[in-house]
Amino acid sequence: MGKGGGCVPSKKKHPTSAEDAAGTSSTTAPIAADEETHATPTVTESSENAQSVAATLKVFIVFYSMYGHVEKLAKRMKKGVEGVEGVKAVLYRVPETLPDEVLEHMKAPPKAPAVPEIKAEELAVADAILFGFPTRYGCMAAQMKAFFDSTGQLWKEQTLVGKPAGFFVSTGTQGGGQET
Numbered sequence: 439m440g441k442g443g444g445c446v447p448s449k450k451k452h453p454t455s456a457e458d459a460a461g462t463s464s465t466t467a468p469i470a471a472d473e474e475t476h477a478t479p480t481v482t483e484s485s486e487n488a489q490s491v492a493a494t495l496k497v498f499i500v501f502y503s504m505y506g507h508v509e510k511l512a513k514r515m516k517k518g519v520e521g522v523e524g525v526k527a528v529l530y531r532v533p534e535t536l537p538d539e540v541l542e543h544m545k546a547p548p549k550a551p552a553v554p555e556i557k558a559e560e561l562a563v564a565d566a567i568l569f570g571f572p573t574r575y576g577c578m579a580a581q582m583k584a585f586f587d588s589t590g591q592l593w594k595e596q597t598l599v600g601k602p603a604g605f606f607v608s609t610g611t612q613g614g615g616q617e618t
Contacts, residue, residue, distance in 0.1 A: 497519050498556070499530065503531070528564075534549065559592070569605050572608045
């Protein structure tokens with residue numbers, strides 16, 4: 439860190455020009471930790487602010503779930519997101535890449551028709567996106583990777599720039615890929 443650099447303040451603090459002019463140097467915070475303030479701040483809203491607050495933000499929750507575990511997580515995420523006033527969550531699943539015969543052999547339950555599949559270009563409509571998927575040998579499921587690979591045009595056009603995104607994962611074993 440060195441002298442006075444980084445996060446740790448230097449022991450030799452020199453007063454600022456504003457402190458020199460006032461002739462005082464404040465060594466305490468404006469409000470001590472044990473003091474309480476009871477003043478209620480006043481908030482003035484213009485008609486523009488009222489309209490923006492009234493607008494509903496759309497958060498897409500895009501997931502892949504073979505056996506239903508990540509789908510349950512996605513539904514809980516939806517419940518949490520919609521607990522915020524003015525925010526609406528929409529569930530989408532990514533397309534399945536495995537043939538029906540393979541899914542049958544793996545004893546995977548059928549996908550619920552209530553949750554629609556998403557196409558990459560539909561992401562442009564979202565205000566924010568949450569992605570959920572299981573891990574396979576420390577990596578995301580191939581179905582989610584295939585979906586991400588299909589977003590190349592969005593990347594090229596910078597369509598998703600400035601949209602917040604997050605991830606949630608599920609693993610079958612301790613340390614089964616969460617670290618990646």
